[in-house]
Amino acid sequence: MREELKARNFEVVTVACESKGTEAALPFVQAAKQQHPSLLDEHHRMPELYNTKNVPAAFWIDEEFRIVRANDPIYAQRRNFQTGEATTNENYLNALRDWVENGPRSIYVQDSAGVRASVGKQTWEDVQAMAHFRLGVHLHQLGHAQEAITQFKKAHALRPNNWNYKRQAWNLGDLEKDYGVKNFMDAMKEPDSQPFYPPLQLPDPPAR
């Protein structure tokens, strides 16, 4: 996708939110033979700045460095880690192509109200939860796994709908033993944890 569009003044930047660091993400990066800037975000800095609460989360940023589409819970293309096989989300990829072609005239571009609605407003609870999460990651990296769990639980209690904080903590520890979560699917359905993903509002392509 990037190869197709890069001649059109387009770049892909991916951010791996991985507090385990390189070891967790690198196999995926290598399997995908990524050519674009592929960055590692151990402390979830980008989700903090963009107010995202789960992955994937995609943003379109125009030439003037303005967000013109925000927080799409989607991969344009994903690759099976084992087989290396790529699956493309054609609807989404076509929308992206349309934006690269038509810029602000693309029907997929959001106005400032649309962008704001997609990212939401950061609250005191969001940033408090972030502080507990960050401290948890630091403690985990220092080898204080139990104390890290205490901080992660505080983050989860403050912001039950922040799936980055939950899924990352579960990944660093043990879902059932450390967090009393029987299984992922049940946790997804808990009312105070909703939504798992924000809605994808992609207009229908124009009839041809």
Added chain:
Amino acid sequence: MASQGSKDSPFAATVLYRDRSTAVSISEKREDELWLTMRDLEATTGWEVKPEGVCRESICVPLPVDRQDRFVREIDRSRRLNLAEFARLIEQPYAHDEAHNVWYFGPAGWEWKERLVSQQAPGFTLPDFEGRPHSLADYMGKKIFLLAWASW
């Protein structure tokens, strides 16, 4: 990262401030109070206590006149600022681990409240998988497809 401030020394603390870790000495452990000497305050946070308030670069935060002693005190013959109280004043989130006396401080209220109020994309600098730093702003002038992902 510094690992000082462990439970072995009750008079040591680790302060994570603007994502930098500094080991400091404190007079005593107290929940919700972190009294830093003027020297530690500046080394850890960049803040300095001046007659007009607590100042860093072009910002000066006046301390509430009626409760100055909750912010600045002389303890063990050193003048100190309670960084936790100051954080509450400037709406800065923080978290504290008592066992190892590690404190994390996030952005001040005037920083996090400004986020995403306009369509301007927040910039950041992160390493690639070889450790080389990249800034999102390096790609300014192009259309950027920015994607957060994870293995979990």
